[in-house]
Amino acid sequence: MTNAKDxxxxxxxxxxxxxxxxxxxxxxxxxxxxxxxxxxxxLVGESGSGKSVSAMSLMGFMGRQRxxxxxxxxxxxxxxxxxxxxxxxxSMRGNDIAMVFQEPMTSLDPAFKVGNQIAAGIRVHxxxxxxxxxxxxxxxxxxxxxxxxxxxxxxxxxEFSGGMRQRVxxxxxxxxxxxxxxxxxxxxxxxVSVQAQILxxxxxxxxxxxxxxxxxxxxxxxxxxxxxxxxxxxxxQIVEEGxxxxxxxxxxxxxxxxLLAAMPRITGPRGSLEWIPGSPPRPTDFSAGCRFAPRxxxxxxxxxxxxTLLEISPGRSNRCLRGTTWMEERES
Amino acid sequence: MSTDNIVMQTExxxxxxxxxxxxxxxxxxxxxxxxxxxxxxxxxxLVGESGSGKSTLARALMRLIPxxxxxxxxxxxxxxxxxxxxxxxxxxxxxxxxxPYSSLNPSLTVGASIAEPLKVHTKLTxxxxxxxxxxxxxxxxxxxxxxxxxxxxxxxxxxxxIAIARAIVLNPEVLVCDEAVSALDVSTQNQVINLLEELRxxxxxxxxxxxxxxxxxxxxSDYVAVMYLGEIVEEGPVDRIFEAAAHPYTQVLMNAVPIxxxxxxxxxxxxxxxxxxxxxxxxxxxxxxxxxxxxAMEICGxxxxxxxxIPGGGIAKCHLHTSxxxxxxxPISTLTESPAATxxxxxxxxSEFSL
Amino acid sequence: MAGLITLCVLALVALVAPWITPYDPYASDLNAVLxxxxxxxxxxxxxxxxxxxxxxxxxxxxxxxxxxxxGTVIALLVGVPLGLVAGFFGSWVDRIIMFFTDALxxxxxxxxxxxxxxxxxxxxTNAMVAIGIVTAPRAIRLxxxxxxxxxxxxxxxxxxxxxxxxxxxxVRHILxxxxxxxxxFSAILAGTxxxxxxxxxxxxxxxxxxxxxxxxxLGNAFNYISRSPWLxxxxxxxxxxxxxxxxxxxxxIRDSIGKKVRR
Numbered sequence: 001m002t003n004a005k006d007x008x009x010x011x012x013x014x015x016x017x018x019x020x021x022x023x024x025x026x027x028x029x030x031x032x033x034x035x036x037x038x039x040x041x042x043l044v045g046e047s048g049s050g051k052s053v054s055a056m057s058l059m060g061f062m063g064r065q066r067x068x069x070x071x072x073x074x075x076x077x078x079x080x081x082x083x084x085x086x087x088x089x090x091s092m093r094g095n096d097i098a099m100v101f102q103e104p105m106t107s108l109d110p111a112f113k114v115g116n117q118i119a120a121g122i123r124v125h126x127x128x129x130x131x132x133x134x135x136x137x138x139x140x141x142x143x144x145x146x147x148x149x150x151x152x153x154x155x156x157x158x159e160f161s162g163g164m165r166q167r168v169x170x171x172x173x174x175x176x177x178x179x180x181x182x183x184x185x186x187x188x189x190x191x192v193s194v195q196a197q198i199l200x201x202x203x204x205x206x207x208x209x210x211x212x213x214x215x216x217x218x219x220x221x222x223x224x225x226x227x228x229x230x231x232x233x234x235x236x237q238i239v240e241e242g243x244x245x246x247x248x249x250x251x252x253x254x255x256x257x258x259l260l261a262a263m264p265r266i267t268g269p270r271g272s273l274e275w276i277p278g279s280p281p282r283p284t285d286f287s288a289g290c291r292f293a294p295r296x297x298x299x300x301x302x303x304x305x306x307x308t309l310l311e312i313s314p315g316r317s318n319r320c321l322r323g324t325t326w327m328e329e330r331e332s
Numbered sequence: 333m334s335t336d337n338i339v340m341q342t343e344x345x346x347x348x349x350x351x352x353x354x355x356x357x358x359x360x361x362x363x364x365x366x367x368x369x370x371x372x373x374x375x376x377x378l379v380g381e382s383g384s385g386k387s388t389l390a391r392a393l394m395r396l397i398p399x400x401x402x403x404x405x406x407x408x409x410x411x412x413x414x415x416x417x418x419x420x421x422x423x424x425x426x427x428x429x430x431x432p433y434s435s436l437n438p439s440l441t442v443g444a445s446i447a448e449p450l451k452v453h454t455k456l457t458x459x460x461x462x463x464x465x466x467x468x469x470x471x472x473x474x475x476x477x478x479x480x481x482x483x484x485x486x487x488x489x490x491x492x493x494i495a496i497a498r499a500i501v502l503n504p505e506v507l508v509c510d511e512a513v514s515a516l517d518v519s520t521q522n523q524v525i526n527l528l529e530e531l532r533x534x535x536x537x538x539x540x541x542x543x544x545x546x547x548x549x550x551x552x553s554d555y556v557a558v559m560y561l562g563e564i565v566e567e568g569p570v571d572r573i574f575e576a577a578a579h580p581y582t583q584v585l586m587n588a589v590p591i592x593x594x595x596x597x598x599x600x601x602x603x604x605x606x607x608x609x610x611x612x613x614x615x616x617x618x619x620x621x622x623x624x625x626x627x628a629m630e631i632c633g634x635x636x637x638x639x640x641x642i643p644g645g646g647i648a649k650c651h652l653h654t655s656x657x658x659x660x661x662x663p664i665s666t667l668t669e670s671p672a673a674t675x676x677x678x679x680x681x682x683s684e685f686s687l
Numbered sequence: 688m689a690g691l692i693t694l695c696v697l698a699l700v701a702l703v704a705p706w707i708t709p710y711d712p713y714a715s716d717l718n719a720v721l722x723x724x725x726x727x728x729x730x731x732x733x734x735x736x737x738x739x740x741x742x743x744x745x746x747x748x749x750x751x752x753x754x755x756x757x758g759t760v761i762a763l764l765v766g767v768p769l770g771l772v773a774g775f776f777g778s779w780v781d782r783i784i785m786f787f788t789d790a791l792x793x794x795x796x797x798x799x800x801x802x803x804x805x806x807x808x809x810x811x812t813n814a815m816v817a818i819g820i821v822t823a824p825r826a827i828r829l830x831x832x833x834x835x836x837x838x839x840x841x842x843x844x845x846x847x848x849x850x851x852x853x854x855x856x857x858v859r860h861i862l863x864x865x866x867x868x869x870x871x872f873s874a875i876l877a878g879t880x881x882x883x884x885x886x887x888x889x890x891x892x893x894x895x896x897x898x899x900x901x902x903x904x905l906g907n908a909f910n911y912i913s914r915s916p917w918l919x920x921x922x923x924x925x926x927x928x929x930x931x932x933x934x935x936x937x938x939x940i941r942d943s944i945g946k947k948v949r950r
Contacts, residue, residue, distance in 0.1 A: 194381075219590070224591060264550070429841050
């Protein structure tokens, strides 16, 4: 199934460095992944893992400012996103690649009606009249299942609930028929029942519009729900990548394993909660060897060697230097 | 499981605020008549989403905002005590807040923050206070010399431990944890929860644990109450609630929590709510949940549902147990698993699950 | 740093001024009227009554600096408690205090100071009271703003839930956060007060002859500006240097404190 589709986005060796007191410090490095048409890739990690920063770099929100530099390639529809100039990037944002962020309240301008904001986003990229754009905006709001779209298009952001605002943002994002959506923790700030609604909506959008998606989150449950593949990030690197069913069934990297074990569940035995000792290293303390080793219960001295993301089978990669030998040491 | 020693109790607790809506003043009933009972050594988990009133309830218990109704601490009615008289009662009930980054004064040392309750309520000397501070720091798993450091030298998880230390320094009976772990990473969150459980056994605390995270609540609680729009719609022992939820809202909430197992998660039928939470200044007639409920019947929009006792423990406020397909205490899952057998009488437009 | 050093030097000089003046600052010598700077025995020259300018500059500096201190202290004594009360208790207390504050602020400072000093009677203390009252609104606003900013922080709520009485909350939690901007503000305020004092003395409402202050000297010198311009230069320069030093000190404090209070 995957061979028939070409990669829509192909990221290779993405590296973002920040100037910290005169020293170029990599925040994210050796990041490579692919997103195929209609596929949803989950970029998973805890705070500080570099997942958001990687996506921001792709879209030019990071890496182009003073004190930041980015290297590597990110090929999208034949063009390298990292090498586009500002004007080309702007014409791509909201048009070919759209973004949805975590905080719906701050992404919308409180002073303008919601319908007008969506229409404005349409008119930036499509040559249509104001009234046609308004119609298209209402259509987009319909697609995201906002009831009474025509009436609500004339409401202001504060008149919507959190979940509805997020739908508005999604409407804005799909209004220009992008091929890919980058969603950065879009449901983290929402109630769980609202999250369920939004995830269902996104799944439908994916199917109806053939949207490819990069879904950034720290919640493995959400990944299990909506993603086809996932890339787990730790301390600025991808530590594991693969198909979502295979990875959850048998995680290849100890970090992924611990992350899954730590998640409290609402079914199953109520045993004591698992946790990982220590905390993730800061970018200034990144080591060349395995960055998870200090906290890993399977670490050996050999884990101080430099790591690479090794493809162990088509579409599946693992950064653990011990390959799968660590699995024998697990209690279960 | 439960001794009959009730350390905290509320009866018909109500909280309302004046609010301006569209140019005129009106009242929001954030908490509408809540009864909760907390027994010694027990953890009561209070679950709800935004607008449920759970945090407002916590603040009312701590007298940070005014309320009506009865509050009893250790059997004593404290609701009518004046502020100065209530101050003494505060020794028995303390609070841990959500944000570890703003609940500690950045210009005070950790030791000074922890010692504040001692300064306010006891006549201990400085040396005695320092000793007690060292004691509680050790209890929460931190080094006693951290007392001389400032909060900004610590991580979120450590700050939350400091906040817990401050809350237990007076040896209270009840600890109110208001989303105390919600701002932490999963691993840190788990460590703090383990700490709370350890402390509960070690020094004999009872917790009111407020959270929107069902999995966490399931873990730490003995008894769970689910809140929606200011009232408790269901409560019961934790196992009964999670295995046999008796209120549609509880069922919807549990269904909404994504399972970190793609096979199981995608096999689950989604139970989605319709629409948004209603305007609290203008709550629906009858059951406050009926406009969004996947199983709503005609009577739900007309009469307030009765409190029904559920076998296995606790109560649920739902007409499904007394009218329509009478569940009579059976779990809601019997409706979702075989909709054909016990499909509720549809009200026009209300019978499908929809977004 | 530079500001601090300059101020210390000035303060020191002012303190010992009465003992180091080469001449009695009040002694007139009508034979030595309006001597230019560099005249034998009078490094900086003499004024219209033959008094040694250098001596008068020293004692005048003392008066000016003390006056600046007085005025600032009065402004703080009035402003800080009112600001704290207004910010912390809010509602009608806040509204009343702010009403009067805004009313005071709507008058041009110097005119108001003149009016008050005029009513109270022309002497230095009254002038300082006037200036203190006139500049207090700024202190009130600053303190109130600080309090409002801090009041909603969760640790204040935590303190209330512990049962800490209000006055303890104000002293223990709110005041330290107010103190930082207040110190900066005071340094700069002192500079402003000095200028206003100079202004009042200039027009005769502050220091009365034969007392000297830099402002008074400036005022006097004005009459002789065509003949002996240097008489105006010295006090003017002294005022300028002091005010500058105070402002620089204020900036310096703000920068160093800023690093500590930031989370």
